[in-house]
Amino acid sequence: MSAFDGRSAVRDGRSAAASARPGRRMSPGALLTLIGTGAATAAALGFIGAPTPMRLDIPLIAHLAGLLAGYGVVVMVALMSRVPALERGVGADRMARWHGWGGRLVIALILIHGIAATIGWMQLRGLDALSAMVEVIGLPWIGAATVASVMLLGIGYASMRAARRKLGYENWHLIHLATYVAIGLSFPHELAGPDLAGIPVFQVFWSLLYTISFGLLLRYRVLEPLLQFLRHRMRVERVVTEADGVTSIVIRGRHLPELQAESGQFFRWRFLTRTGWRAANPFSLSAPPSEHHLRLTVKAVGESTRAIQTMKVGTRVFAEGPYGAMTEHRRTGSGVLLIAGGVGITPMRALFESLDIDGDQLTLLYRASNEAEIIFRDELEEIAIHRGAHLIYVLGPSADPANAMSGRNLAGWVPDLADRDVYMCASPRFSEAARAGLREAGVSASRVHQEEFAF
Ligand SMILES: Cc1cc2nc3c(=O)[nH]c(=O)nc-3n(C[C@H](O)[C@H](O)[C@H](O)COP(=O)(O)OP(=O)(O)OC[C@H]3O[C@@H](n4cnc5c(N)ncnc54)[C@H](O)[C@@H]3O)c2cc1C
Known part of the structure; x- marks a missing residue:
């Protein structure tokens, strides 16, 4: 009811x-294991094709960096494909963070690949850097791959925090879509490059990786939303x-x-x-x-x-x-503290009503600047009475130590805090302070489940 x-x-x-x-879920650990196994397989392709006796020389570095960059692109696309099992199990915010770090790694690998390949060509042909670069770019499909690399560098720059803020979300998103063009431009080079060319099994495997990740993207970002729109009206x-x-x-x-x-x-x-x-x-x-x-x-x-x-x-x-993965499913025990900062009350309001635990094991701590800023006051109080749950408002200036999310204050508000799961939704600054306070109060990081209203 x-x-x-x-x-x-x-x-x-x-x-x-x-x-x-309940929908299927993949845990963060399982996803990382899958990604790691894929990376090891991609690197193995480089070692298999290397001349014996094997040495970690410039050409091998170029091959490994190229293969790992190509594989990294597949992972980046899959992370953003919004597969429900990943969204529920790993969480959109965590995957967005991994996508951000992974994107930087892919760009670094592309640069290493390009530089090492050019040095290798200089050594092989006895050329200076500029002549080697001109010759390399003239090889089949490498011109297109070079354009793709420059595009990815630009997109990487646009994704840096300061540039992104200046651009605004919608413009940044539009620029980010150019990534797909860059991937299309670089793909023929990957298939025609020295690691895969002439080995049909490898080429089929590589093409399958790309087909699967783009298939997931198409299914979950385009087809499913369209079908949902038509069905749910x-x-x-x-x-x-x-x-x-x-x-x-x-x-x-x-x-x-x-x-x-x-x-x-x-x-x-x-x-x-x-x-x-x-x-x-x-x-x-x-x-x-x-x-x-x-x-x-x-x-x-x-x-x-x-x-x-x-x-x-x-x-x-x-x-x-x-x-999003900040659901009942994350709960590990029978006691819960919900922490909401400002408009972060929205998901907490829903959880406050629906978490399947005894009311006396449930506390909502709601931080707002003043009474006028409290949202859902009547609803929250009604839920608290109905469930026998605890509702604590923390109001007033942040400078007041009585309002700080310190370990001491938190433990004072919720004495059995260390035995509870904590769900939190607030601004990044507030969340950081609260996480530090929770640590101080003895709550293990694995029991803190949070969402920030920013990717
Ligand atoms: C998982 C999640 C849940 C959220 N839930 C709520 C909620 O319940 N109630 C609420 O009021 N706010 C919520 N937000 C915040 C809300 O999405 C932004 O305030 C809103 O998108 C801002 O749009 P705008 O055009 O008005 O403002 P803008 O000035 O254009 O954007 C302000 C900031 O919001 C972010 N943003 C803008 N558009 C998007 C977008 N399409 N996707 C992701 N981020 C974007 C950007 O970081 C941007 O810098 C949530 C955010 C996230 C990530």
Whole structure:
């Protein structure tokens, strides 16, 4: 039963997650093992083709770096393909971080490959660097691969934090799409290069890797969202002002339990208005999903989120998801502390209602600047009473030591903290302070499950 008032997205009574079979999940450890095994196999192709006796010389370094860079591209694409088992098990934020680190590694490997290949050619042909470079670029498919490398360097630069902030999310995303063109340009060189050329088994294996990762991308980023759009026919049913600049959108759709969405997860939402269709912004579910409704709650911070505040009832919605691993599934014990900072309350609000534990083992700690900024106050208090759960507001200036997320304060608010799982959603700065406080209070990092509203 829902402890929610008339605005509830769950007033149908039955939780969608409860009526759906749990989706498959791959753990972060299993994914890393798979990636590592693939990397070892890719490197083995370089060793197999190397002349004997084997020496780690410049040509071998060029081959290994090239193979690992090519394999790295496959991994980068797969990490961003939004495969549900990875989204649920590993989590979108963690994969985005791995994608960021992996992208830098791939670019470094491409540079090593290019430099080592040129030095190898200089040694082989007795040429100076410039002449060797000109000759190498003139070899079949290497011109296109060089253009691809320059493009990837540019995309890597655009993805650096400062450049990305200047560009804005949508422009950065558009530039990032050029990665696919770069991959297309470099692929013939990979097949025609010295490691794979003339060995059909290797070429088929390599092509399969690319086909699988692009197949996953096409399936989960294009086809599934389109099919979902047609099947679930989501529309805005209600628009509710929660606080100044914060609005809830209740969406009605058909067959929603098939989505297997859970509290703690998010979707990428596209509102099909004249201008809104262009942006797909991530927003968490702010209430447990139900048979016919989903609810999101949006704080106005920029162009898209401001437009959402005045969304018209009846607007069609294109939703991609559910994504995110900060769900009930992560829980390792029977006690939970939920920590919410500001608008980070949205997924915590949903978990506060739906976590399957005794109310007296559940505490929500909600940090807001002042009373006026508290969102869902009535709902939270109703849930707390209904479940017998604990609700703690921490209000007031950050400079006040009484409001700090220190180990001492946290342990004072929740005395059995060290035995609890902690779910947290807040700004990066707040999360960092809270993580340090939790460590100090004896909570192991493996029991802290968190989402930041930034990739
Ligand atoms: C997993 C996740 C869950 C979130 N849940 C909520 C929520 O429940 N309620 C809420 O109010 N906010 C939530 N956010 C934040 C919200 O997505 C951004 O505030 C919103 O996208 C900003 O869009 P804008 O055009 O209004 O602002 P802009 O000024 O264009 O963007 C502000 C910042 O938001 C981020 N951003 C913008 N567009 C996107 C995008 N398409 N994808 C990813 N990041 C983007 C960028 O870091 C950007 O710098 C969530 C974010 C993430 C990553």
